Amino acid sequence: MILGLISDTHENPNQAIERIVRIFMARGVEGIIHFGDIEPEHVDRGLFGNLPVYCALTDEQIKDYGPEFFKAPGWIFTLPGERIIKIGDDYYYVGHKRTWDFLVGSQSKFWEWIYGIRKEYHNVWKFGSGHTHRQVFLRSGEVDFINPGAARGSDGVARGFEYAILNTETGDIVFSRIQNPKPTAGDLKVAVISDTLDVTVMNPPFWSKLADKFHKERITHVIHCGNIYTEDIGRDELSDFEVYYNLRPGQDDKKDKPANWILIPGENPTVKINKYKFCVQMAMGPELFNKSEFQMHETAKRIRLQFPEIQFLLSGSTPNAFYEEGENIVLLNPGDASRYSNFAIIGLPGYDISFGVIKPDVLPPLS
Numbered sequence: 001m002i003l004g005l006i007s008d009t010h011e012n013p014n015q016a017i018e019r020i021v022r023i024f025m026a027r028g029v030e031g032i033i034h035f036g037d038i039e040p041e042h043v044d045r046g047l048f049g050n051l052p053v054y055c056a057l058t059d060e061q062i063k064d065y066g067p068e069f070f071k072a073p074g075w076i077f078t079l080p081g082e083r084i085i086k087i088g089d090d091y092y093y094v095g096h097k098r099t100w101d102f103l104v105g106s107q108s109k110f111w112e113w114i115y116g117i118r119k120e121y122h123n124v125w126k127f128g129s130g131h132t133h134r135q136v137f138l139r140s141g142e143v144d145f146i147n148p149g150a151a152r153g154s155d156g157v158a159r160g161f162e163y164a165i166l167n168t169e170t171g172d173i174v175f176s177r178i179q180n181p182k183p184t185a186g187d188l189k190v191a192v193i194s195d196t197l198d199v200t201v202m203n204p205p206f207w208s209k210l211a212d213k214f215h216k217e218r219i220t221h222v223i224h225c226g227n228i229y230t231e232d233i234g235r236d237e238l239s240d241f242e243v244y245y246n247l248r249p250g251q252d253d254k255k256d257k258p259a260n261w262i263l264i265p266g267e268n269p270t271v272k273i274n275k276y277k278f279c280v281q282m283a284m285g286p287e288l289f290n291k292s293e294f295q296m297h298e299t300a301k302r303i304r305l306q307f308p309e310i311q312f313l314l315s316g317s318t319p320n321a322f323y324e325e326g327e328n329i330v331l332l333n334p335g336d337a338s339r340y341s342n343f344a345i346i347g348l349p350g351y352d353i354s355f356g357v358i359k360p361d362v363l364p365p366l367s
Contacts, residue, residue, distance in 0.1 A: 007130025
C-alpha cells in the first residue's frame with residue numbers, strides 16, 4: 001500500500017493541500033495520513049482526492065469543537081489516548097504532539113516511549129506525529145517514527161510545503177517538499193550507506209541488489225560513512241558510481257582499489273559534489289542518540305564552524321536510521337547496512353530524502 005503523509009496544514013496557505021494531493025494522486029497514493037493541526041473547514045474528502053483519510057485530532061480541537069464535530073464520511077480520526085488504528089494490514093500510531101518529546105528529550109528516551117507502546121500493542125510498526133514543523137525520521141529494524149513536516153510550509157530556503165510518501169510493501173519512504181521559487185541547480189542523487197561490515201558474508205546478494213537499486217534510482221555518487229571491511233573497498237558492483245568512503249582510525253586502506261573509490265581524508269572529512277558539501281562524522285551517531293533535537297542543532301553549528309559551508313552532516317555507528325532537517329544543516333544516519341540492509345538517498349536540489357531497505361530473498365518452498 002502507498003500512503004501519503006502530511007501534517008500541520010493549518011489555514012492551507014497557497015492551496016498547499018490541493019498541490020500536495022495532486023502529487024499523491026500522480027504517485028499512486030491509496031490513502032492519506034494527516035498527523036494533526038487541520039482546520040475544520042478542510043475536513044472534506046473531496047479536498048483530499050476522495051481518498052480515505054486517517055487524521056489525528058488535537059487536545060485543543062477536542063476542547064473547542066468536540067469529537068462529534070469532525071465526523072465525516074471517509075474519515076477516521078484518532079483522539080488523545082486512542083491513537084492506534086489499522087490501515088490496510090498494518091497498525092499505526094497516528095498522533096500529533098509526540099515529536100515535541102524528541103525536540104526537548106533524547107532519541108534514546110524517545111525509543112523508550114516507542115517500545116513502551118509496543119510492549120502493550122506489539123503489532124504497531126509505524127508511529128507518526130507532527131507539531132514541530134520539522135521533518136524527522138527514526139528507523140530501528142522495521143519500526144519507524146515519522147514526522148512529514150509542515151504541509152503549510154516551514155521557514156528556511158530548503159523546506160517549502162512538506163510531505164512524505166510511504167510504500168508499506170518495500171519499506172521505502174521519501175520526504176519531499178514543494179518549493180517556490182524552484183531551485184535552478186541541476187539534478188543530483190547521492191546514496192549514503194554505513195556499517196556494511198560483514199554484510200558480504202551474512203547477506204551475499206546485498207551488494208548486487210544495492211547496485212541494482214542505485215541504477216534504478218539514477219544514483220551517480222555514493223558516500224560510505226564507515227565501518228567497511230578493507231576487502232570490500234573497490235567492489236565491482238559499484239563500478240558505475242563515484243564512491244567516497246571513510247576508514248576507521250588505524251584502518252589500512254586497500255592498495256589496489258579502482259579509481260572510482262575515493263578515500264575521505266581523516267583530517268578534513270568532507271565531500272564536495274557539485275555545489276553541495278557533505279561532512280562525515282562517523283562516530284557521532286551514538287553521541288547524537290543521547291542528545292535532544294535542540295542539542296543536536298548546537299552540535300551541528302559547532303561542526304559547521306569547523307568545516308564551513310557543509311549542508312549535510314552524515315554519521316553512522318548505530319543500528320538506527322535517523323533524519324532531522326535541522327536549522328541550517330541536514331543531519332542524516334542511513335542506518336546499519338550489515339544488520340538491517342539500510343540505505344538512504346539524497347535528491348538535490350529539492351532536498352528529497354529517502355530511506356530504503358534491501359529486502360532478503362524469499363525462502364524456497366519446502367520440498
